[in-house]
Amino acid sequence: MSGTREKFRKMLRDGKFEDRMVEVSVQQSGMPSFEIFAGGSNMEDLESAMSNISSMLMGAGRNKRKTTSVKEARTIIMDDQLDKLVDHDKIVEEAKERVEQMGIIFIDEIDKVASKSERSSGIDVSREGVQRDILPIVEGSKVNTKFGVIDTRHILFIAAGAFSISKPSDLIPEFQGRFPLRVELESLHAGDFKRILLEPKNALTKQYKALLETEGVTVVFTDDAIDRMSNLAAEVNSTMENIGARRLHTIMEMLLEDISFNASNMTEKNVEIDRAYVDERLKDIVQDQDLSRYIL
Template identity: 50%
Template sequence: MTEHLNRLTPRQIVFELDQYIIGQNDAKRNVAIALRNRWRRMNSPEDIQKEIIPNNILMIGATGVGKTEIARRLAKIADAPFVKVEASKFTEVGYVGRDVESMVRDLVEQAVGMVRTQKKEEVKLKAEQAVEDIILDALIPPVHGSSSVKIQPDNNTSEVMPENDAELNQRTRERFREKIRNGELDSRKIDIEVQQNQAPNVGMIGGAMDDVSMMNIQEMIGNMMPRRGKKRKVTVEEARKILLDEEASKLIDMDEVKMEAIKKAENLGIIFIDEIDKVASSRSGGGGGPDVSREGVQRDLLPIVEGSAVNTKHGVINTDHILFVAAGAFHVAKPSDLIPELQGRFPIRVELNSLTEADFYQILKTPKNALTKQYVAMMESEGVELEFEDGALKEIARIAFEVNSEVENIGARRLQTVMSLLLNDFMFDIPDVIGADSHIVVTAELVSEKLSALVKNRDLSQYIL
């Protein structure tokens, strides 16, 4: 588990984040240190490991400046289970504590999925061989048993002569096996049997039951019910996909998967709690109203962030070493409006900068997943070449920044709307009007022509996100 993290030094982590996120160097440095500290903890003496708690991070910044993207990319770099939740969803009427625990259960589900995928990859070769045999049996059923005969020659020595049908069947099967491997029979239809779980949906009459109990009952009844097969007529290509997952599942030990997944979630899991400012309550207000509900939500979040044991369908998970990253714009409330106990659980505070016009230009040009590169790839699939002049990128950045300043600052998300408005006519005309082998050049003049109304007409601008 720690081998992958060993290669990720803080500088290497920041370098990886730079491939997708422009600016926000302070935030990147802090999450890089937090991630590296996990490797440091797991490689510390055993007697001190449990005492080293993660430095949870509170990100403060307007929408669209990269808070979520930093956390999500960090999880991908670390190959760690990641869950994003909105704190505001826990403010509903009738809210109960188990809803807060659901984010930990979601994290365990993510971890189980990751470990299961890894295990299936390890047994993929064996599973492919088993699938090949099943498909071959469906195409050419094997001849069972031996019908060979003994012949007594003149020299009194017995000789066994193979029966012709069995030998022919074997040679035919080998020829068809080669055809299956080469994909020559992918379109051939065959009958296969797919296993189905006959577990019914369970409804409870009477008092309320928590999610874990319901999941456990469902799983228990599912295990008691017999698994029945269902015949399906599919192509060889489809059969290979359907059966591969089934055969790989038979080869892996799910108990081992669950144990590894819980360990992975406990030591590497990242939970991103967005809109934490929405549950912060003003200290100057009275003692009633919605502020009471918000403070209740914070108190329900507190034990999870502090470290507690949570029951899941896969086992008990301790949240002591899960990394929590909270984020909010804090336009109305302040971080100090959070209850002191919760503030203390987010010792690292990072303020993210609002995006400038220069940032917008770099976001369009530099990241691996830049919007311009996405549009180039989409048009390439139609055989159309799309090119952006440097002046066009600067003009797009200027307009996006201007609209953000005058209407509503939604950060980098503004670029998606502006780019869509700019290129929608081309996207509509391909391939009917603009055919393959065409070359489209986006110039600064074209950008000004297409988007000038957006900036001049404020009434129009308010309808653009």
């Protein structure tokens, strides 16, 4: 009997049963449970209780038999066993401690809630209300979450915004006082755009090359083409709205629009993008102030 078992074990390890169908017991996860948005601790308990009731009604936690291949069954059983080794209560406890002691919260687009003091329209009152809602959390308070109460006193808050229309001083004084360190970033220059086009692992030039290769088209960007695109991006940002590196997305899209559209029908599959090609596609648009507005 042991010899037969060893024989089957060897065949299983050699992958000879990968496509065989077997029955495994899997735990039903149920339908996604609904959440109740609450403000107090008692309501937080009610939310948890209602979620548990919803999961029970949906059949979560029950085991059912499922017919699947040996290959898939191995993954199901491994995930189930790994899950049993995890102490979820300890994970939640450690996560809460890390958040409270080492957490960093980044608030982007903070300039959108700034309003000038001389204006008193409805939208400005609403913006000030948002600042006052955020203020207690930044100052340090206890916030109820689905994992328990989080103390925000030691969490680092970082706020950022373009402030192209408003100024940091347009924020309410109490809010400004909670961000004592202020750093102003410089606008991107042509050299920065060039690095963005070349250095990242998923740079735009590499993405477009890979995309067009799926159509059998090989695109090569010359150094002078990269320089020209970088200069044009910096030029448009300086004369029009400064949207940073996002400018490169639309410049690349307009530059390769014809090639992308006709890639499957092109007879010449090797395309070199040089400075002359960039000027031909983009020079008139950049020089025309009205048309350059459409290079978002």
